[in-house]
Amino acid sequence: MAPTHDDIPEEEDDVMVANDTADTFLPPPRIAARFYRAPNNRRKSSAASSRRNSISSTTSHQSTRSYRGGCQSNLVAQSLRRASILETRKARLADRAAHAEQVRLRAAIAKSNTRASTSEERALAAKQARDKHLAQVAASCAEEVRRAKKIAEDNKERKAAEERRYRQEIEEKHAEAERRRLEYKRNMRRPRTTSTPSPDSKKPTLHALSQISENEAAKRIQSVWRSRERRKAVESFTGLGLSIDHIHDTSFEDVSKLLADEKLLAATSKLLNLFKIPGTADGPSIDQTATRTFLSAYLILGHPAEVLSKDGDQEQNLIQQAKELVMSFESALSELTSSNRFTPPPTQVETVLMAHGGFVTAFNDWKARDSTALVETMVTSFVNLDAIWQSIKDQTAAEVANDYREGIRDNQVILLSKIRKLAGPDKANFLIKKAIRESRRSRTRRKPLGDVRPRVAVDSPTALELPDTPFHDPVQVDATSRLDSLRVEAPSSAADSQNTVVSQPHASSLDAESPYPGLGASSLSQLFSTMPSNRILTHELAIDKDYRIDQAPASDLRDSMNRTICDGMQRGFENGEGAQWTAAMAENIKSRLLRLLRPGTSMHTLISETLDPQFVSNQASQGVFSYEKFFGFMSSILPKLCAPFRDAQIKALTEDLQEPGDMAEMIEKLFKLLHVIDLLSLDYSNFLLMNAAPTLIKESAGYEERMFAQDLDAGTITLQRTKRWWSNATVNMLTEATGDRRDPSNRPTPQKIYFRGLVDLSMASTPLQPSDVPETLELDKERIARFRTNTLRITTIGAILLSAKSLLKRDVRSSWKPEASRMWDILQDGYLKDESMPTKILSILESSHPMPPTTRAQLGGTVQKFLAQAQAGRLNDPVLKVIFQRLKSHVMTRVSASSSGERVRAASTASEGLASFGLPEFMNHVGEIVDGLGRIGDVDRRAHGPWYEQVQREVEAAGDDPVA
Template sequence: MSSDRAHSAPPATHDEIPEEDAMLLSDDAANSLPVEPPPRIAARFRRPSTTRRKSSAASSRRNSFSSQHSHQSNRSLRNSCQSHHVAQHLRRTSILETRKARLADRAVHAEQVRLRAAALAKAPSRSSNSEERALAAQQARERHLAQVAAACAEEVRKAKKVAEAMKEKKAAEERRYRLEMEEKHAEAERRRQEYKRNTRRPRTGSSPTTDSPKKPVRQPLSQDAAARRIQAAWRARRRRRIVEAWSELGLSIDKVHDSSFEDITVLLKDDKVEETTGQIMSLLNLLSGEEDASRRQAVRTFLAAYLILGHPAHIFTRDGDQEQDLITKAKDLIISFESALSKLTASNYYTPSPTWLETVSMTYGPYVSAFNDWKALDSSALIETMIASFVNLDAIWQTIKDGDTVDEVANEYRNGIRDNQAILLSKIKKLAGPERALVLIRKAIRESRRARPKKKPSGENARPRVAIDTPAAASAMAEENAARQTQTATSQLAAPESPRSDASQQATSLAKLFTNVPDNRELVHELSIDSEFRIDPSPTADLRDALYRELCSGMLEAFETGDSATWTVAMAELIRAKLLHLLKPGNSLYSLIEETVDPELINNQCRQGAFSYDKFFEFMASILPKLCAPFRDAEVKALADELQTEGDLPEMIEKVFKLLHIIDLLSLDYSNFLLSTAAPTLIQEAPGYEQRMFAHDLESGRLTLKRTRRWWRSAAVNMHTEADRRDPWNNEASPINRPTPQKIYARGLVDLAIATPPLRESELPETLRLDYDRLSRMRAEALRIVTIGGILLTAKNLLKRDVRSQWRPEANRLWETLKDGFLNDPTNPSKVLSLIESAHPMPPSTRAQLQATITRLLTQAESGRVSDPVTKVLFQRLKTNVFNRVSASSSGERVRAASTATEGLATTGLPEFVGQVGDMVDLLGKISVVDRSAHGKWYEEIAEEMERLSTDGEELSRTPSAGSSTTE
């Protein structure tokens, strides 16, 4: 019953969920529960728990049956008088059971720990591995910490650097702000003072007075204040006009860049532009305390910044570090200058602030310093170039003055050379100063004239002596010999040589091997090109000496075998013939030699054993000084002293050899003397003689004009191709686009001379076959010039030097080093590098790079191929320079071309070879004059033929065909 009532009792209204113990209470206990107040009233007396209990695990003492029972029993004790015995017993039992379970768990855990410790103690190797791992971990940790520390140090350093930069920036901004604030305070103070000086209207009430308003009375200004106010207004107006004048010019970097270099140069040279620039620079305190000359120079230096930024390619000849630094500083100057101008407005009375004045001044100073440094280097190279031009003109005048030039032509050359030298002298004085300019020019001219090749002995010094008693007789003898040679030469040149038989031609060819004298045509051709031409013994000297050696060897063998008479008579007859050839019959010395050196007399003396070689040599020693020219005195005297000494048989035979050799030299001197005497007549008759001989060869079929036509056609095609490239619209009215025959000839001649060797026989026209050796030599010299120029240009670029600077000592030494060949000596690349490095030290990397370039260029030059881009460009520029000078038609054009040739070579990269190029141009000019005077008729025929063929081809191309006209 009680249990049923308990189950049927209504649920408790307490906030907590009733536990199971509460449900098991008796009905009495349930009926004895107090009545719960309403929720709104109970909420006032209920204390909220600070912590809310959460359900714990099943082993928790609070969830146990005893805990629940104890809790319920406690509640029941408050409501009813119930014993505490059962609850305490149950609680104690629960606590004991819980502690036992916990102790059992601890015992199990302790046993597990003991087992693991025993296992670890039984395994010592694992402990060592653990120590190693711990040590490795420690090292890794330390390494990681070191890396972290380094990274942190780097970050700290960067942070410090940024902080310092920000600090400096903030300090600069602070200074700038301070200056601006000071300016604002000064302006405010000025305005306040001005406001205080002005009379202010007194304060009045808001309501108008009945009295009439009075005008404020201004206090009169003092004279000083009025003067200051007027001056301030005038200065502001003046500054405004300066700024407006500069704005009207419209000068800016964009305008300079968009305009052509010539137009901007003309604009900047205007006096108005210079005056306005000077005023605006004075406004910005850039010309304070400058004199007139210095002021003008400063203005030009400032305006040069616009040219440098707008047209750097026209200003600089190279792109080095100095040029880049100058461009950077010019850019900074112009930017700061334009920024300062933009701040000049009416609000500040066109007055620049101290900050902007300082900024412009700080950029202007470094720019002027950099500009002066660059100008000094540039002016030194320019001075060297102009001095070289001056010396080149002097060398041309010396050549013309010493040569056989017509007086009118010589006067025209002299006037043109003097005019150009005066212009160069004035420019050199401006750059180097009057005194230094004269010193440099005198020194250069002295060295140039000293380096000129010495003239060959001429006049009385080269004239052979003859046994003449009186000077009158000697003069008559010379005139007679000259007349005889002139008559002989004229008679030989009057008509072409007659055909000869094959035997005669073979005998003539064999005789040429043992003679120094060339044939008539070659002789007159050489004299036409060089009036000082003399016969050179070197081509056949070795052959003749070898022949004399064979004769002396045979003579020695004959003496040893006892057959000396025949050889003695033969040698005496040979020496007698050679000596008598030097004299005219009837001369006293001629008669003496003829009587003394008589072959029959010597033959009889040899048979009788009365011939004495000592007396023979003594006679030769007495007469040779009377036959030789004065410049041979030293050689002849040495031989005479040797002939008078005694010796054995081999020494005697050696004396015979030397006697034959010196007599050949005396014969050569005599032939050269006769040639110099007859040279004026031969030169005068040379063009007609060459023309007749060439016509005779053409008629006989020994020569044709096949190669000449091909050579002319190639030159004409090249000239017309260049003309079409200059004028793609084919403007035939322009004279420059219609090459003249003279231009075509000059182009063909330069193409033959300025090219890579060797010169093949098929390339040479028949008209220039006598100049084969000259053209071949010029090809070799051109290749040597380009090779050395390429090496020096590469060295200058690697060392950041100006390409216009003249390394003449290095070039001269390289010229002599490479004279006999490029790679004939394997040590040539090392020699070339050492020559350059001795004057211009360089780092190892630059040295290695230059060594590779030298080896490559010398290898290409040795093979006759020019494949390097640098040498290709130099070869083309050298050819253009030579062509411009050779193709000049008048003497004035030649002088102008010569005066600008040095500058052209300097900008080309070959400033060291002005002399060599000038010699090549002079030689090509002489070849051109002689060749066209002798073969001009055939050149005109070929030119007319080519013109006619081209005209017929054009007409044929313009005329429509028959089929096309029918179709139309």
């Protein structure tokens, strides 16, 4: 215990003194040295907010260093530091209290502002969420209960089956024990010997064996034999190592060969027979269809991408059924051991049978849909081959036609056998006949039903007399004179009426009021003539041997001119000039009708005498001319002049002519009469053309070649556009060529270059410009423009259908022909002629293929985009680009085939190629384009072959050929 001193105060006293008075008490030096000793290891100053960096701490520290004995300064520093700490804590607590008060006030305000409706809405939402949750829980519970019931029923059935099996085994054991007991009683009792029997006693005696009946022995032998056969079937199948992993690791081609192996098929059939699968029973002739169907499950699971064409709902179901079948089969296979004599348990057999039934159903459904698309494709290929034969059988030399016939026949036999195998003989014959009938009907130009020959031509010879010598002989008269003679014999229709009317005294007023004042007599004759120019006529006949002059192009113009003449005649009657107009009209009709007859015939004489212009003019001047008698005369002769198929139309006209009427009705009857006479002239022209067509077709190439040469010599045309067109085709062909471009064997042939240029010209998204057409193809400009329009329409509709099939997860090879046909008709007048066009397209698709709203909205945007790009002629969308390029390549491959075999092969695989990139609906349209381009190419090269060779040499010499 340290001694205490009276002069040292206690701590309480020191604190009280320090708090009560301002005077400080200085402790003795020894005490100050003990309590205020400066530490040797001082810490470094911390952050700026530390108390050690405060002013009081710094002052205290400096004072301590300057004067260690100054205890008064140390106490002042401690007091200041304590006060500073207290003030800091008080400020912090005050801030916290203020923050807590603000939080309390905000909570009170928020609580006071809470509306009752919010709480009600929350309560309603909570109730709805609770009901929804309870419904989900109830549904899940119901599902669990259903699943539990099913599991319980399955367990109950399995236990019942096992109980029956156990009972049967126990009964068999009891029977065996009873049999052994009876057998033991029948045998003599063995003598007393040692407990271990001798080895000889284990062998059955001859007497014991003789006690077994023959039936019992046969049953035992059969049981052992069946067990051995089952063991061999299981070992032979497992020895092949067939499993999902093995199938997946092996290539598709190797797996296909493995599953087609006879050894595997035989082993699988024997094993499937253990599970009582239908169609796998042993016999002299085993049908392996069921076995192949079963093995298809392994192939589908191992290589789904190669087997299935798409990933739709039906394909997913098929994969799931195949998975269940393989899993149940392998599970049952693992339980076939020697302990159960390789006999599958009844429950496993039932499981495998159920899984196999589900797989077979799904497989047959998938195969039926896939085979339907395949049958349609092969039927179209068969029809394409028939169309080729119909187009070349009468226009090709006998040797070439024989080559085509053999090639087409061989391919059609192959296709027919495949179609009959998939669809059956009766259905195959029906489908092929129907498709061929529709194809021939669509390819054949629509002709009037009935006899189209004029009745006056039956008793009179052909107006065109053709020489027996060939026309291409320079010494003989060429085809030009024959065409001119045909033109002279053919009536010129309304041109004659115009010339006749203009020849009358008062025709100047009519000509001034004509809607075509800038046309002279020669121009009108060329415009309104029913016969086209010679070159057009021969060219059209060369392309289509059944070409006939159509009344549609000039029909409106002729009717308009006839209407103008009738209106002028009515004004002439009002002005008192009826006699002149009547004589002019009679002479006009007479000249038209006489062109349909041969001079010297009774009908020719009758018309000439009855409609004599002088006689009619005298009667009209005297006012005794009767239009009723005139119309009666026309009603009597028109049925004798028309063709039989015009009888109904002529009968309606004659009935109308015999009805009385005023002057306006009489003028209207004259207009109808002129229109019908124009039709009779057209029929007579087509009859003459039909008779002259075979000879003109033979001489068409030579005639067109001479006319083209005359135009070149006269400077009417040049070959500048042809050179540019050929140069572009050459560059395109060489750009796409692969390998060494300087290799002469790799250079494209002139035929390939020509057809490449023809395909590029005929298949484009932009409208055809006159500067794009070479001079050699000027006569085919309308066809090329039509091919461009059809190509763009095929691409647009095909892209829409392909997008719809992808969104609805349908097979792109499936044909939506009704929808495509309706879209084709709708888009004939334009792609965006009104704002409702996308809606119409969607309604066509949705009427036969329902779709959810999201899919419909997505498809609607796609349709709008496709139609806009087609309208602008710019195919920027990837789908449109791909379809257009593939369609173009497909047509190029078919039209550029150089031999008959290549053409037949290209036609036989055309439908499959179109179906592969989503255009199975347009096989007929594409076939028309290919057939049209082929005909154009054949006629054009035969007529302009020398100029194409010249152009090719000039292009190569000019250095336009990149290879040159």
